[in-house]
Amino acid sequence: MRAFIFPGQGSQYSGMATDFSQYEAWDEYAQKANEVLGFSITEIMDGDEETLKLTENAQPAIYLASYVAYVEISKRGIEPTYVAGHSLGEYTALAAAGVYDFETGIYLVRKRGEYISQAIEPGKGSMAAVIGVPAEELEELVKKYEGLYIANYNSNEQTVVSGKAESIKSFVIDLTEQGKRAIELKVSGPFHTPYLDSAREKMAKEIEHIKFNKPKYPIVMNSVAKEISDPQQIKHYVLEQISGPVYWKQSIDKMLELGVEEFIELGPKNVLSSMLKKAKLNTKHFTVVVQGGVLDGK
Numbered sequence: 001m002r003a004f005i006f007p008g009q010g011s012q013y014s015g016m017a018t019d020f021s022q023y024e025a026w027d028e029y030a031q032k033a034n035e036v037l038g039f040s041i042t043e044i045m046d047g048d049e050e051t052l053k054l055t056e057n058a059q060p061a062i063y064l065a066s067y068v069a070y071v072e073i074s075k076r077g078i079e080p081t082y083v084a085g086h087s088l089g090e091y092t093a094l095a096a097a098g099v100y101d102f103e104t105g106i107y108l109v110r111k112r113g114e115y116i117s118q119a120i121e122p123g124k125g126s127m128a129a130v131i132g133v134p135a136e137e138l139e140e141l142v143k144k145y146e147g148l149y150i151a152n153y154n155s156n157e158q159t160v161v162s163g164k165a166e167s168i169k170s171f172v173i174d175l176t177e178q179g180k181r182a183i184e185l186k187v188s189g190p191f192h193t194p195y196l197d198s199a200r201e202k203m204a205k206e207i208e209h210i211k212f213n214k215p216k217y218p219i220v221m222n223s224v225a226k227e228i229s230d231p232q233q234i235k236h237y238v239l240e241q242i243s244g245p246v247y248w249k250q251s252i253d254k255m256l257e258l259g260v261e262e263f264i265e266l267g268p269k270n271v272l273s274s275m276l277k278k279a280k281l282n283t284k285h286f287t288v289v290v291q292g293g294v295l296d297g298k
Helices: 014-019 026-037 041-045 053-074 089-096 103-118 134-145 165-177 195-209 231-243 248-257 269-277 288-291
Strands: 004-008 083-085 125-131 147-154 158-164 181-184 219-221 227-228 262-265 282-285
Touching: 004 053, 004 089, 004 219, 014 041, 014 053, 026 041, 026 053, 041 053, 053 089, 053 288, 083 089, 083 227, 083 248, 083 288, 089 103, 089 231, 103 195, 125 165, 134 147, 134 165, 147 165, 147 248, 158 165, 165 181, 181 282, 195 231, 219 231, 219 248, 227 231, 262 269, 262 288, 269 282, 282 288
Parallel strands: 004 083, 004 262, 083 219, 262 282
Antiparallel strands: 125 158, 125 181, 147 158, 219 227
């Protein structure tokens, strides 16, 4: 069994449009994306890093690149048994599974980015990756700081904490002084925390009238780390992960339990496949499959 996995924010880089333009599907979907958005996301993908990393730009940029990767691998007759996506990547996984079409997905991720940006003033929230500290220990630690939450359970080795910027700074200093590894991330807000409740509510209004189809591949969802096929449940859980934690490690464990033997990452960079390789799992980046890894390791 095989799973397709789609990356989230942080996997963007300037030059993405040029790199992905080598693929046959690029022109069609880049044009569709620009038309739906009403501006050239492809120019932003090749522009300066600061503009690209803004949530409202990074999210549609990663979605577009990841979807093109999916089209390219599908044309070679390679199909998944399950799909999953990390945070934003869940929206790409839903598009790949036919829950909605490409155009609906790019509209939704742009709106998601805008609403997340509006939810809290820039600079007021932040995130930090913690390496080598058990998640159970971190769950207790964050309680000692105002407005801190566990945001991402990424792997046995890595957990991400999110919340108020000043609390993140104190948290990183305190852990470093204890000889532990904690690195503040270059992000624009406290993702996957209750600070984004307003974004979740606005997104609920966006998807309320959009028809979600039954997925052609079951999707293992961030919020529950279980395979979901019911369209109404998918709507519920895709909203839950905006202001709740991403159970990524648990999602990978669930897919292994279901019999998945191979993971293929579809998108820019190789963030997810690198994590899985560290866990000694059978994983590869889509570029290795379609053309020998030109983008792998960017």
